[in-house]
Amino acid sequence: xxxxxxxxxxxxxxxxxxxxxxxxxxxxxxxxxxxxxxxxxxxxxxxxxxxxxxxxxxxxxxxxxxxxxxxxxxxxxxxxxxxxxxxxxxxxxxxxxxxxxxxxxxxxxxxxxxxxxxxxxxxxxxxxxxxxxxxxxxxxxxxxxxxxxxxxxxxxxxxxxxxxxxxxxxxxxxxxxxxxxxxxxxxxxxxxxxxxxxxxxxxxxxxxxxxxxxxxxxxxxxxx
Amino acid sequence: xxxxxxxxxxxxxxxxxxxxxxxxxxxxxxxxxxxxxxxxxxxxxxxxxxxxxxxxxxxxxxxxxxxxxxxxxxxxxxxxxxxxxxxxxxxxxxxxxxxxxxxxxxxxxxxxxxxxxxxxxxxxxxxxxxxxxxxxxxxxxxxxxxxxxxxxxxxxxxxxxxxxxxxxxxxxxxxxxxxxxxxxxxxxxxxxxxxxxxxxxxxxxxxxxxxxxxxxxxxxxxxxxxxxxxxxxxxx
Numbered sequence: 001x002x003x004x005x006x007x008x009x010x011x012x013x014x015x016x017x018x019x020x021x022x023x024x025x026x027x028x029x030x031x032x033x034x035x036x037x038x039x040x041x042x043x044x045x046x047x048x049x050x051x052x053x054x055x056x057x058x059x060x061x062x063x064x065x066x067x068x069x070x071x072x073x074x075x076x077x078x079x080x081x082x083x084x085x086x087x088x089x090x091x092x093x094x095x096x097x098x099x100x101x102x103x104x105x106x107x108x109x110x111x112x113x114x115x116x117x118x119x120x121x122x123x124x125x126x127x128x129x130x131x132x133x134x135x136x137x138x139x140x141x142x143x144x145x146x147x148x149x150x151x152x153x154x155x156x157x158x159x160x161x162x163x164x165x166x167x168x169x170x171x172x173x174x175x176x177x178x179x180x181x182x183x184x185x186x187x188x189x190x191x192x193x194x195x196x197x198x199x200x201x202x203x204x205x206x207x208x209x210x211x212x213x214x215x216x217x218x219x220x221x222x223x224x
Numbered sequence: 225x226x227x228x229x230x231x232x233x234x235x236x237x238x239x240x241x242x243x244x245x246x247x248x249x250x251x252x253x254x255x256x257x258x259x260x261x262x263x264x265x266x267x268x269x270x271x272x273x274x275x276x277x278x279x280x281x282x283x284x285x286x287x288x289x290x291x292x293x294x295x296x297x298x299x300x301x302x303x304x305x306x307x308x309x310x311x312x313x314x315x316x317x318x319x320x321x322x323x324x325x326x327x328x329x330x331x332x333x334x335x336x337x338x339x340x341x342x343x344x345x346x347x348x349x350x351x352x353x354x355x356x357x358x359x360x361x362x363x364x365x366x367x368x369x370x371x372x373x374x375x376x377x378x379x380x381x382x383x384x385x386x387x388x389x390x391x392x393x394x395x396x397x398x399x400x401x402x403x404x405x406x407x408x409x410x411x412x413x414x415x416x417x418x419x420x421x422x423x424x425x426x427x428x429x430x431x432x433x434x435x436x437x438x439x440x441x442x443x444x445x446x447x448x449x450x451x452x453x454x455x456x457x458x459x460x
Contacts, residue, residue, distance in 0.1 A: 073325055081317040
């Protein structure tokens with residue numbers, strides 16, 4: 001398509017990756033067309049290894065052939081390289097930007113790792129992960145406050161950072177024997193609100209599909 | 225030093241490399257601030273209310289509003305005081321992404337294994353693995369410095385930039401680790417650019433004014449290691 005060639009954007013990604021989904025959502029929010037290139041992580045391509053020699057991971061954004069790695073760095077790059085498109089980090093407010101970075105960093109540090117322990121571990125490790133998961137979700141709900149989105153009325157950086165994980169809530173609920181709706185009703189409402197956005201609806205997989213994927217991973221790792 | 229754009233307060237610990245990063249950024253931008261030394265065993269009300277999520281330092285309080293996490297603080301200082309002193313992040317979006325990438329790499333590949341090693345509870349095998357990881361990270365950073373500096377003195381080019389501050393904050397602790405672990409991390413033979421960078425960085429006025437004293441850090445680390453080992457012995 002003419003759009004892709006003109007802007008020269010390509011995304012090396014893996015379908016279920018919440019980190020990759022952050023980039024897909026950001027690109028769609030900004031109305032930027034790009035070429036999606038699904039990667040085989042069991043058999044990494046030359047392109048991926050050349051684009052991200054340090055981590056050999058997805059997502060990688062290629063802009064006119066130059067690679068940008070790490071999902072939140074990619075999202076910030078899109079904001080800065082395409083200033084005429086809707087901004088995700090709040091414009092003209094350094095303090096609000098700092099808050100957004102803090103909470104995106106919190107999601108990065110806490111959520112994925114805890115979720116992984118929730119479906120991988122048993123016994124004490126599992127119990128610990130469950131307690132932590134509830135605390136993480138409650139903390140995030142606290143950060144959301146009374147706003148429609150994190151940071152207020154506009155869908156932005158922290159929403160992009162967190163929303164892919166809403167597809168994982170069902171998985172956390174089943175493996176953690178918890179209910180996001182019950183523990184954090186405001187967060188659950190925020191997730192529903194985000195799901196109404198075309199960029200989110202288009203790019204997230206149904207929660208059952210994510211659950212199926214994780215069950216498959218457990219089998220492959222021999223975890224029962 | 226200029227007192228522009230309101231009141232700045234930094235909550236910190238003298239030995240913390242993360243606090244040092246914040247101090248470096250403030251120093252380089254020529255900003256004056258009030259420094260408050262915290263006691264981890266007895267955290268102040270101000271610290272707990274300013275950083276309820278992590279209850280950690282550094283915390284920068286600007287006109288009463290707190291900013292937490294060293295990478296967020298350094299970017300905030302650059303952003304909020306854009307007109308004051310040199311810029312830490314470059315203007316070009318792609319170069320900014322590269323700088324952010326290498327700062328994140330430091331946390332992931334250098335700081336994480338090193339933190340684990342210094343808690344005094346690791347097995348010999350774990351220590352060996354940690355040292356290997358750190359050496360690998362330093363080797364990669366040598367390449368990063370070549371790529372970012374393109375022959376100029378710093379990651380940021382002619383002047384100190386975001387990655388220089390991120391790594392510079394760790395410098396005294398890296399040197400201390402060389403003594404504590406008996407491993408040369410910044411070896412002029414293996415990583416000549418980084419070794420030269422370290423000398424150059426440490427001799428900057430901003431570094432001299434902010435980096436903690438090497439001898440004091442060694443003593444502190446040995447004390448902490450001793451306390452951790454003692455606690456471990458008691459529990460076994």
